[in-house]
Amino acid sequence: AQSVAQPEDQVNVAEGNPLTVKCTYSVSGNPYLFWYVQYPNRGLQFLLKYITGDNLVKGSYGFEAEFNKSQTSFHLKKPSALVSDSALYFCAVRDVAGGGNKLTFGTGTQLKVEL
């Protein structure tokens, strides 16, 4: 079975500071990993994905994430946070070998960026 954990319900960051939103996963095979963002009263929007290749993945709006196989993590990062980054962030995983077509989401982390 595949699963995702986002250990922090909320992350607070000052504007201009670096931010990290944590994600760990569990799969039986090789993972496909994703980050999605949800703004208030909106659907989810794709940010970035790791399929294969370079462990550091760059995505939309200056976000990046690093795939760490030994720690089974895929933390989302941004060097300098903006107030407009405040949103709900979801990590998701697909176990290519064991999970078929299904995408499993974490419970979400609320990011709050303050002036």
Added chain:
Amino acid sequence: NAGVTQTPKFQVLKTGQSMTLQCAQDMNHEYMSWYRQDPGMGLRLIHYSVGAGITDQGEVPNGYNVSRSTTEDFPLRLLSAAPSQTSVYFCASRERTGLAQETQYFGPGTRLLVL
């Protein structure tokens, strides 16, 4: 392209009533899915479809039916609404083949309240 569209945006039902949540996409995506979003639980997969005429159950299928008569449409039916089905429902679609398939596109959501 309109992307993924959902109707209605908001609905109030009484316990025992039935209704259909509509979802349509104009990207010719073969894979479509329905999720429900509840506080602290992230997104949970209700049903999904890998193409017209093919549907399968996700994590939480009880109380819901789906059909896929065309590539474009994937309606979700609540047979007899219960308060436990109060939630925000998201429809999503993606391509079935190739690495581009891994990006899911979400609709804006339907907020359902069952009294």
